[in-house]
Amino acid sequence: MTAELVVVLIMAAALFAIGIYGALSQTNLVMIMMGVELILAAALLNLVAFWRYLHPGAMAGQMFVLIVMTVMAVEMAVGFGIAVARFRARGSVEVEEARELGG
Amino acid sequence: MIADPGQILFLTFFGAAAVWFGVVVFRTRSMVRSAIALLFSQTAVGAMFLVMQAEFLGVLQIMMMASEMSIMAIFMVMFMMDPGGLGAMEMTHQKRLSLKAGGTGFVLALAVILLGGWGAAVQEVPEAAVQTAALGRELLGRSMFIFESAGLTILTAMIAATMVAIAPHGEDEA
Amino acid sequence: MTIVAILAALIAGAWLLAAVESWVTHGRFSLTRPLIAALALAGRESIVPRKSDRLFFEAAPVLLLVAGLLAAAVIPLAPGLIIVDLATGALFVNAALAYVLVALIMAGWGPDGAYAMIGGWRFLGQFVGYSMLIVMPITAVAMRAESLSTLRIVASQAALWNIAYQPLGFVLFVAAALALSWLPPFDLPAAAGDLAGGVETEYTGVRLLILRLARMIIVLVLAAAVTIFYLGGWLGPWLPGWAWSGLKTVVVAVGMLTLGRRLPRIREARFLELCWKLGVPLALVNILFVGVIALVVPT
Numbered sequence: 001m002t003a004e005l006v007v008v009l010i011m012a013a014a015l016f017a018i019g020i021y022g023a024l025s026q027t028n029l030v031m032i033m034m035g036v037e038l039i040l041a042a043a044l045l046n047l048v049a050f051w052r053y054l055h056p057g058a059m060a061g062q063m064f065v066l067i068v069m070t071v072m073a074v075e076m077a078v079g080f081g082i083a084v085a086r087f088r089a090r091g092s093v094e095v096e097e098a099r100e101l102g103g
Numbered sequence: 104m105i106a107d108p109g110q111i112l113f114l115t116f117f118g119a120a121a122v123w124f125g126v127v128v129f130r131t132r133s134m135v136r137s138a139i140a141l142l143f144s145q146t147a148v149g150a151m152f153l154v155m156q157a158e159f160l161g162v163l164q165i166m167m168m169a170s171e172m173s174i175m176a177i178f179m180v181m182f183m184m185d186p187g188g189l190g191a192m193e194m195t196h197q198k199r200l201s202l203k204a205g206g207t208g209f210v211l212a213l214a215v216i217l218l219g220g221w222g223a224a225v226q227e228v229p230e231a232a233v234q235t236a237a238l239g240r241e242l243l244g245r246s247m248f249i250f251e252s253a254g255l256t257i258l259t260a261m262i263a264a265t266m267v268a269i270a271p272h273g274e275d276e277a
Numbered sequence: 278m279t280i281v282a283i284l285a286a287l288i289a290g291a292w293l294l295a296a297v298e299s300w301v302t303h304g305r306f307s308l309t310r311p312l313i314a315a316l317a318l319a320g321r322e323s324i325v326p327r328k329s330d331r332l333f334f335e336a337a338p339v340l341l342l343v344a345g346l347l348a349a350a351v352i353p354l355a356p357g358l359i360i361v362d363l364a365t366g367a368l369f370v371n372a373a374l375a376y377v378l379v380a381l382i383m384a385g386w387g388p389d390g391a392y393a394m395i396g397g398w399r400f401l402g403q404f405v406g407y408s409m410l411i412v413m414p415i416t417a418v419a420m421r422a423e424s425l426s427t428l429r430i431v432a433s434q435a436a437l438w439n440i441a442y443q444p445l446g447f448v449l450f451v452a453a454a455l456a457l458s459w460l461p462p463f464d465l466p467a468a469a470g471d472l473a474g475g476v477e478t479e480y481t482g483v484r485l486l487i488l489r490l491a492r493m494i495i496v497l498v499l500a501a502a503v504t505i506f507y508l509g510g511w512l513g514p515w516l517p518g519w520a521w522s523g524l525k526t527v528v529v530a531v532g533m534l535t536l537g538r539r540l541p542r543i544r545e546a547r548f549l550e551l552c553w554k555l556g557v558p559l560a561l562v563n564i565l566f567v568g569v570i571a572l573v574v575p576t
């Protein structure tokens with residue numbers, strides 16, 4: 001077993017768990033996005049660790065990291081766009097007050 | 104397997120920092136503090152990339168997160184009733200469920216990590232300049248289509264986000 | 278050894294620039310004046326505002342200083358006279374200087390004062406404008422050097438300095454550097470006469486001293502970056518390399534400190550408009566131009 005890889009994976013799992021907790025427990029849209037960012041950071045960490053310790057020759061691993069970073073940026077942009085629209089319409093971005101979206 | 108003790112030490116240190124700041128994000132009442140804590144958590148992740156000798160990605164992560172999280176901070180201030188955290192507002196719901204979900208996720212991941220046979224770690228890695236060049240060749244060669252679609256995704260997201268966020272006609276004047 | 282040399286150069290440069298800045302603002306050049314001002318600041322009471330976010334308030338000036346010093350670590354004064362030659366040095370300068378934004382937001386939010394906070398958020402708005410204009414000209418420079426290492430970027434200009442090769446990039450980068458170090462005409466975050474000092478309003482004593490020193494170091498590092506990316510770094514006849522680097526850096530820094538003062542301060546919205554509607558297309562043209570030359574002209 002490889003100690004470095006396991007250390008990184010455990011740290012990533014901890015970040016993932018915190019992210020899940022945050023995304024589920026917060027009532028504010030922006031705080032929920034923070035949870036999602038943590039989850040994505042955990043994913044990034046896993047990708048880099050697998051690239052480094054298992055396949056350092058395969059640059060596709062690094063490319064995948066760039067794609068996930070893109071996803072993070074896109075998530076931020078779209079999330080904030082929705083937040084602005086929501087705030088304009090209802091004066092709040094609390095998800096508890098968005099019951100009507102449940103259908 | 105011979106592991107590099109220095110690398111493990113630094114990985115543990117920065118990993119612990121990332122996790123600690125991650126916890127602070129949801130523990131502090133001040134929203135700006137929470138955004139800055141997330142920033143330092145992400146920076147610690149970037150530092151772990153540097154320890155893992157992925158220099159370009161580490162520097163990129165450290166650079167991108169500074170701006171992303173600062174922008175997050177201003178949106179917090181804009182949209183929260185109490186960004187300074189002075190009023191001790193309750194801002195969570197379904198705490199128990201979330202804790203359970205997070206805990207289950209952690210335990211499951213831990214089980215996979217510890218039980219999985221990862222094989223031997225490769226110790227040698229291409230040096231940073233070679234790596235960056237190879238990454239460029241990968242992006243503009245074999246993976247060009249994927250890379251381009253990522254660019255297109257960003258463009259779409261930019262247009263969509265602007266469309267959604269833009270004020271209905273005449274509302275923002277004056 | 279190298280670290281000591283670079284740090285000494287930074288401190289000497291910051292001292293000189295402080296003298297120049299006081300010359301520009303007060304009209305009298307004196308080398309002792311910055312020293313006296315620094316001593317006075319160090320001896321003065323350092324007040325902590327009521328209900329401040331103490332952690333942010335204390336950390337912000339230090340973070341600003343660290344950001345400047347980290348950026349200085351990849352700046353070469355001469356071949357071999359560099360603290361660490363990163364393979365991604367040009368990107369690292371940018372990454373380290375991104376923390377200027379974080380430090381200013383912390384400095385604005387920390388003291389719980391209206392002027393400071395407006396100053397901090399104004400800098401965020403300014404960042405949205407200038408950040409692209411830092412990255413895209415560096416891209417064009419790296420394209421010519423075929424490397425992100427600062428040493429190789431300088432070496433690539435042996436035949437022709439980048440200021441002649443890509444003048445458009447030079448203009449954009451200097452403008453962005455002025456905005457990054459919040460110098461006039463882009464001094465919205467500090468805006469004397471408008472925000473009463475902006476982010477600096479609530480700082481006094483030693484903390485203000487650190488803040489001012491960090492700002493001078495950032496101006497110096499940016500001038501050094503301009504020198505490396507566009508003015509051929511240590512390249513030049515007769516004098517030794519480090520002297521050329523130092524000379525060019527000081528000239529660029531003095532230019533940055535003086536020229537902008539002749540222009541009126543630019544409004545936030547106008548600045549964003551200029552950056553995104555004029556600056557970004559020009560930067561793209563610059564990249565295209567450099568790419569075409571790289572393909573057409575054999576090296």
